[in-house]
Amino acid sequence: MKRKLIDDAVLVKNYINGDENALSILINRHQQKIYSFIYSKVFDRDITEDVFQDTFIKVIKTLKRGKYNEEGKFLPWVMRIAHNLVIDHFRRNSRMPKFDNSGEFSIFSVLSDSSLNAEKSIIKDQVESDVRRIIEELPEDQKQVLLMRMYQDMSFKEISERTGVSINTALGRMRYALINLRKVIDQHNIILTN
Amino acid sequence: MAKIYSQDTSKHIKxxxxxxxxxxxxxxxxxxxxxxxxxxxxEALLN
Incomplete structure (x- = not known):
């Protein structure tokens, strides 16, 4: 027995009047054409799925809002919506190009996350506190110059003015401070690398 | 018999x-x- 096919226009009318099943029939009837049309443009199953979904969301909204006025031309209307959404997709992608990482060259081999992870952040804190402790062991004059130079970012001219010694003396104290720091680090086998 | 070199292209993926x-x-x-x-x-989504 041949089943009588209900016209799209009738199904659309029924759907607008509240028959949800009509939409199911319409989708089933046209899904392959619409889906294949989208796929023929984008060549990606996931994007096709998204565009297909967006197309019908637009169809549903338009029908429910009572704005549909193209009776008898349901499929061309849906195809036009799909076509416009495909264009939107390409416009969006041209503004924000997607890097295709499928080739031999991997972008991730040159890109790295510069922010520290939890482990590196802990190590960095430990190294910094170790350095602070070693600095505390330095003679007062050397410690003063080193703290001003490294932690307060002062120039040697400013340091000399602040401490009341010549620039050369400040430079010399800084040099001895670094030598002494290295000595302490070597003696105690302290590892200060991240 | 004629040899047919062309391949059957009627395999449509649905x-x-x-x-x-x-x-x-x-x-x-x-x-x-x-x-x-x-x-x-x-518009209201009644979910």
């Missing part, structure tokens, strides 16, 4: 959306209500 996509659309349709107030229309 492309259809996933069942989940269609189900989502049907559920979305059921949940969507458009309320009219004077000349304004409001």
């Amino acid at each position: 492309l259809n959306p996933k069942k989940e996509t269609v189900d989502f659309l049907l559920n979305y349709s059921k949940a969507l209500r458009v309320n009219c107030y004077k000349k304004m229309k409001f």
Whole structure:
């Protein structure tokens, strides 16, 4: 027995009047054409799925809002919506190009996350506190110059003015401070690398 | 007998959306209500 096919226009009318099943029939009837049309443009199953979904969301909204006025031309209307959404997709992608990482060259081999992870952040804190402790062991004059130079970012001219010694003396104290720091680090086998 | 070198190209892959996509659309349709107030229309998702 041949089943009588209900016209799209009738199904659309029924759907607008509240028959949800009509939409199911319409989708089933046209899904392959619409889906294949989208796929023929984008060549990606996931994007096709998204565009297909967006197309019908637009169809549903338009029908429910009572704005549909193209009776008898349901499929061309849906195809036009799909076509416009495909264009939107390409416009969006041209503004924000997607890097295709499928080739031999991997972008991730040159890109790295510069922010520290939890482990590196802990190590960095430990190294910094170790350095602070070693600095505390330095003679007062050397410690003063080193703290001003490294932690307060002062120039040697400013340091000399602040401490009341010549620039050369400040430079010399800084040099001895670094030598002494290295000595302490070597003696105690302290590892200060991240 | 003539040799036919051309390959049969009538293997059409039928492309259809996933069942989940269609189900989502049907559920979305059921949940969507458009309320009219004077000349304004409001969409409400009753989920």
